[in-house]
Amino acid sequence: MGKFVENRPVIALDFPAFSDVKNFLEKFGQDEKLYVKVGMELFYAAGPDVVKYIKSLGHDVFLDLKLHDIPNTVKSAMKVIANLGVDLTNVHAAGGVEMMQEALDGLAGTTKLIAVTQLTSTSEAQMQAFQNIQTSLTESVVHYAQKTAEAGLAGVVCSAQEVELIKKATSEDFICLTPGIRPAGAAVGDQKRVMTPSRARQIGSDFIVVGRPITQAENPVSAYHLIKNDWLQK
Numbered sequence: 696m697g698k699f700v701e702n703r704p705v706i707a708l709d710f711p712a713f714s715d716v717k718n719f720l721e722k723f724g725q726d727e728k729l730y731v732k733v734g735m736e737l738f739y740a741a742g743p744d745v746v747k748y749i750k751s752l753g754h755d756v757f758l759d760l761k762l763h764d765i766p767n768t769v770k771s772a773m774k775v776i777a778n779l780g781v782d783l784t785n786v787h788a789a790g791g792v793e794m795m796q797e798a799l800d801g802l803a804g805t806t807k808l809i810a811v812t813q814l815t816s817t818s819e820a821q822m823q824a825f826q827n828i829q830t831s832l833t834e835s836v837v838h839y840a841q842k843t844a845e846a847g848l849a850g851v852v853c854s855a856q857e858v859e860l861i862k863k864a865t866s867e868d869f870i871c872l873t874p875g876i877r878p879a880g881a882a883v884g885d886q887k888r889v890m891t892p893s894r895a896r897q898i899g900s901d902f903i904v905v906g907r908p909i910t911q912a913e914n915p916v917s918a919y920h921l922i923k924n925d926w927l928q929k
């Protein structure tokens with residue numbers, strides 16, 4: 696049996712208002728069930744209602760709030776998130792093993808939990824100079840992935856460039872969700888560690904997250920399908 700891979704690119708709904716989400720989702724056919732990401736911008740603007748709306752349409756939701764606080768606060772917040780019925784959510788691995796374990800406890804098995812390692816907008820030079828971590832960026836990501844696995848979480852957020860080493864250091868089943876995905880020739884923007892959908896698939900990513908290349912496209916539905924086809928092609 697092959698390992699689980701999510702065949703739909705997760706669309707980052709990075710919009711400032713509920714109405715933008717409605718407009719965006721209405722472009723797709725009613726039978727097209729999507730996997731979308733609700734991040735800080737949209738959640739702070741539209742709150743739990745937007746999550747409930749998206750779920751009521753039958754889409755899957757990754758609630759990306761990247762919690763990073765003391766263990767007790769994160770656990771309490773996760774208890775609230777557990778009631779939203781989302782499919783996936785995340786914390787920052789830098790919060791520590793105890794924080795990650797408390798986050799899991801708060802969710803009580805309702806929602807899959809993953810942890811951000813090093814953001815895909817971080818380069819090795821930035822990490823070394825700013826975070827004062829004197830290893831390679833890959834070593835830092837693999838270290839966070841091992842600690843995340845030790846805490847019992849389902850996987851990590853990383854760039855596709857680190858997936859092979861993470862799987863070796865943890866297990867084949869440990870989820871690697873990879874943002875920083877760009878079709879060949881697309882604008883990279885603020886992302887630093889990027890890869891195309893097909894290359895990410897070859898390398899072993901389990902989920903890809905794509906925002907602007909879809910949401911800012913002239914035709915978001917065809918951009919989505921082009922990216923999906925590239926992702927499905929090994």
Ligand SMILES: O=C(O)c1cc(=O)[nH]c(=O)n1[C@@H]1O[C@H](COP(=O)(O)O)[C@@H](O)[C@H]1O
Binds near residue numbers: 759875884908
């Ligand atoms: O946790 C995330 O989803 C995330 C982690 C990370 O390391 N890098 C990253 O880009 N993301 C998110 O993935 C999305 C990428 O969007 P685009 O760069 O527009 O494709 C954004 O919503 C980011 O918040």
